Amino acid sequence: xxxxxxxxxxxxxxxxxxxxxxxxxxxxxxxxxxxxxxxxxxxxxxxxxxxxxxxxxxxxxxxxxxxxxxxxxxxxxxxxxxxxxxxxxxxxxxxxxxxxxxxxxxxxxxxxxxxxxxxxxxxxxxxxxxxxxxxxxxxxxxxxxxxxxxxxxxxxxxxxxxxxxxxxxxxxxxxxxxxxxxxxxxxxxxxxxxxxxxxxxxxxxxxxxxxxxxxxxxxxxxxxxxxxxxxxxxxxxxxxxxxxxxxxxxxxxxxxxxxxxxxxxxxxxxxxxxxxxxxxxxxxxxxxxxxxxxxxxxxxxxxxxxxxxxxxxxxxxxxxxxxxxxxxxxxxxxxxxxxxxxxxxxxxxxxxxxxxxxxxxxxxxxxxxxxxxxxxxxxxxxxxxxxxxxxxxxxxxxxxxxxxxxxxxxxxxxxxxxxxxxxxxxxxxxxxxxxxxxxxxxxxxxxxxxxxxxxxxxxxxxxxxxxxxxxxx
Ligand code: ATP
Ligand code: MG
Numbered sequence: 068x069x070x071x072x073x074x075x076x077x078x079x080x081x082x083x084x085x086x087x088x089x090x091x092x093x094x095x096x097x098x099x100x101x102x103x104x105x106x107x108x109x110x111x112x113x114x115x116x117x118x119x120x121x122x123x124x125x126x127x128x129x130x131x132x133x134x135x136x137x138x139x140x141x142x143x144x145x146x147x148x149x150x151x152x153x154x155x156x157x158x159x160x161x162x163x164x165x166x167x168x169x170x171x172x173x174x175x176x177x178x179x180x181x182x183x184x185x186x187x188x189x190x191x192x193x194x195x196x197x198x199x200x201x202x203x204x205x206x207x208x209x210x211x212x213x214x215x216x217x218x219x220x221x222x223x224x225x226x227x228x229x230x231x232x233x234x235x236x237x238x239x240x241x242x243x244x245x246x247x248x249x250x251x252x253x254x255x256x257x258x259x260x261x262x263x264x265x266x267x268x269x270x271x272x273x274x275x276x277x278x279x280x281x282x283x284x285x286x287x288x289x290x291x292x293x294x295x296x297x298x299x300x301x302x303x304x305x306x307x308x309x310x311x312x313x314x315x316x317x318x319x320x321x322x323x324x325x326x327x328x329x330x331x332x333x334x335x336x337x338x339x340x341x342x343x344x345x346x347x348x349x350x351x352x353x354x355x356x357x358x359x360x361x362x363x364x365x366x367x368x369x370x371x372x373x374x375x376x377x378x379x380x381x382x383x384x385x386x387x388x389x390x391x392x393x394x395x396x397x398x399x400x401x402x403x404x405x406x407x408x409x410x411x412x413x414x415x416x417x418x419x420x421x422x423x424x425x426x427x428x429x430x431x432x433x434x435x436x437x438x439x440x441x442x443x444x445x446x447x448x449x450x451x452x453x454x455x456x457x458x459x460x461x462x463x464x465x466x467x468x469x470x471x472x473x474x475x476x477x478x479x480x481x482x483x484x485x486x487x488x489x490x491x492x493x494x495x496x497x498x499x500x501x502x503x504x505x506x507x508x509x510x511x512x513x514x515x516x517x518x519x520x521x522x523x524x525x526x527x528x529x530x531x532x533x534x535x536x537x538x539x540x
Contacts, residue, residue: 076254092236108205115207189204205220260288260292324365392430416456452464460534470490
């Protein structure tokens, strides 16, 4: 079974919850506990200082009576919820807010030593075992004439602080629970928007790898995942067309090789077994020669197209006179034209017209276009080859008054092996690769080629080339 990411995510989520709980119950608890203790002791300390510097001093100086002092302290006791003592240096409790003072029989804290506070103004504990439960005890010295006479000590039960502490901790737990829930929501969102689409994409990618390019990916989100799915679908589509093209190409090639080979085989066999008598053999040998030439041409064209490869062809740019190339190419057709009584009309711009391109390849383009024009022209017609300049470009046009190309074939003539039904009767030798080569060459130059044609009237091919500008040098 394939491993999925769910258990990992679930474990991560649980770990997040457990770690969160541990952090709140230990770290947060300790921090809030310490914070509450400090905060409480500092406010109690303020109270103790006020009592020490005000009431206690007044009491020591006999400005107020013991009863007055007790009464005030008791009121404060109620207000603070804490026990307030005035204790002397020896540990005698002079005043206790919760007990009436018996001056003759003072309570004493044995071993009382202010140094036990350890340099701080508060400490926690049962205060020399005086209390049953833990207290927060805060002291402030009573100084008269720069001499410490005793201390005001305020005791507050830790229990009252704990309640506050628990309250705060509960808020932390509640916050944690909300965060935990939010994380769950985020998790669900993550699973829905990332993991599920990813699964669909992976499934489709596997199908593509197995050659099934029809598999659809129904992920249409407007984000990276959506773009990924769209790119993958696009790629699958391209691969599918590529595969179809390749299949078509191979079947065309095999067909084009098979028919001449079959006819050659048939004639040779017939000659060998005497079906074709020796006096007739010359005629059939000529047919065999014709078919062999066709095969030769086909192989050459295929090799040519193959050379272009996937990344286009190498262009060997030079500066040359296009008018001259046109004239030279036209000359090579003189023989064929004489046979068909076809004449050429050359309308060339300037005496010389320089372009920057691959000369031998452009010569091949012009050759293929003129070859087509002658093949598909009627006897006694003429072909016009024209060069013009427009917007820093040179345009070369090859125009005939031949059979023309039907409208629905115009888009297909650039495809490999495509031949219109009209042309089949006129040219049996053609492979349908000439224009495919022409197109590749023009595209490799980053230029354009167009065709204008009317069935039964004629055809014009026009392509552009970069004009050579002396100022560019
Ligand atoms: P090859 O060029 O290999 O000899 P081909 O001439 O048949 O074969 P292309 O040059 O690729 O192949 O042309 C493809 C088809 O386009 C031709 O078969 C023909 O049907 C049509 N075509 C091309 N040029 C012309 C033209 N000038 N007039 C009429 N039809 C044309
Ligand atoms: Mg051709």
